[in-house]
Amino acid sequence: DTEVTQTPKHLVMGMTNKKSLKCEQHMGHRAMYWYKQKAKKPPELMFVYSYEKLSINESVPSRFSPECPNSSLLNLHLHALQPEDSALYLCASSHPISGSTYNEQFFGPGTRLTVL
Amino acid sequence: AQKVTQAQTEISVVEKEDVTLDCVYETRDTTYYLFWYKQPPSGELVFLIRRNSFDEQNEISGRYSWNFQKSTSSFNFTITASQVVDSAVYFCALSGDGGFKTIFGAGTRLFVKA
Numbered sequence: 001d002t003e004v005t006q007t008p009k010h011l012v013m014g015m016t017n018k019k020s021l022k023c024e025q026h027m028g029h030r031a032m033y034w035y036k037q038k039a040k041k042p043p044e045l046m047f048v049y050s051y052e053k054l055s056i057n058e059s060v061p062s063r064f065s066p067e068c069p070n071s072s073l074l075n076l077h078l079h080a081l082q083p084e085d086s087a088l089y090l091c092a093s094s095h096p097i098s099g100s101t102y103n104e105q106f107f108g109p110g111t112r113l114t115v116l
Numbered sequence: 117a118q119k120v121t122q123a124q125t126e127i128s129v130v131e132k133e134d135v136t137l138d139c140v141y142e143t144r145d146t147t148y149y150l151f152w153y154k155q156p157p158s159g160e161l162v163f164l165i166r167r168n169s170f171d172e173q174n175e176i177s178g179r180y181s182w183n184f185q186k187s188t189s190s191f192n193f194t195i196t197a198s199q200v201v202d203s204a205v206y207f208c209a210l211s212g213d214g215g216f217k218t219i220f221g222a223g224t225r226l227f228v229k230a
Binding site: 031033040041042043045048050055056088090092103104105106107108109110112 | 149151153158159160161162163166207216217218220221222223225
């Protein structure tokens with residue numbers, strides 16, 4: 001299995017809703033990532049988990065809350081989002097090639113989020 | 117600081133033409149990794165190649181080839197005999213040794229017309 005899956009593919013939510021994005025990989029990768037991508041822009045890193053521990057939080061607002069329940073799963077909990085949070089949310093995973101450096105990332109298809 | 121520059125915002129070619137996508141990077145790391153990813157209209161980023169800073173060999177994979185030159189800090193990507201299916205946004209990316217962060221360039225949107 002060489003893919004990263006994400007659910008849902010599309011999500012429309014109001015500013016008062018609570019929702020979650022899910023990501024799963026079965027490649028044995030020990031790093032998992034959340035990216036946000038706006039139209040015609042490159043992906044922006046949000047969070048990185050390494051060995052199920054949060055390693056990087058790129059100053060993301062607290063209305064985004066990541067969770068890594070195990071080495072295969074990554075969630076992103078959403079609460080009280082703003083319309084400007086509408087974007088494509090991409091999950092990725094990668095495998096270590098040395099003690100602290102990671103290999104290329106494999107991306108999921110993304111969740112296209114619209115906040116009304 | 118690390119930086120990746122893809123000066124070409126959009127390129128349009130006719131099928132079967134060769135096209136080169138430019139990538140220039142900046143880093144102070146002595147060990148680093150360069151990548152190319154393809155993002156078709158479906159949205160999923162697809163990994164194409166990884167190059168280590170200590171390996172300047174050029175690489176060819178089918179119609180794709182990559183030219184890595186440390187002297188000019190460039191990692192260019194050439195598609196030979198382009199096809200409509202090559203239409204996508206292509207991102208060049210850089211990561212340093214000892215970190216998870218990958219810096220993406222702004223991307224080059226390639227249109228291949230039939």
